[in-house]
Amino acid sequence: MDYFYKPPLQRQDECTALEENYVNCLVQKSFSDFKNFQYSPNTCKMDSIIWFHLECPSWVEKFDDDVEFKRKFKNYFDKRAADYQTLMDYKARDKDEVAFGEMYYPDQVKNYGVDLSAASQPTEEGGDGNDDDE
Numbered sequence: 001m002d003y004f005y006k007p008p009l010q011r012q013d014e015c016t017a018l019e020e021n022y023v024n025c026l027v028q029k030s031f032s033d034f035k036n037f038q039y040s041p042n043t044c045k046m047d048s049i050i051w052f053h054l055e056c057p058s059w060v061e062k063f064d065d066d067v068e069f070k071r072k073f074k075n076y077f078d079k080r081a082a083d084y085q086t087l088m089d090y091k092a093r094d095k096d097e098v099a100f101g102e103m104y105y106p107d108q109v110k111n112y113g114v115d116l117s118a119a120s121q122p123t124e125e126g127g128d129g130n131d132d133d134e
Helices: 012-032 046-055 057-064 066-088 090-099 106-112 116-120
Strands: none
Touching: 012 046, 012 057, 012 066, 046 057, 057 066
């Protein structure tokens, strides 16, 4: 154990993870104030809040500024929405798999209703979906 003072390291990767946890805690607390709203992911680690304040003091200062605070929350919700949209956009994923010649198992065709004839139909660009014409 060291008995001497060590200044905060403020490492980029550590501060990014601690900041994300801090925003998760703020969001979880704000949603828990609503009685009828259910916010399922419990992603807040309370022990990490103190480490965020101790290890990344310059990052914590940004939360005191109103404009920067709003920007951080907007970026947080934009990232969450983009992640959700990427995971839940089955139609675009199936369309890409058909366009790029993905091999389907019979249960995929039956369960997801994939139209295998879509690969041979012309696309909006006027081609047949293949880049071999060049």
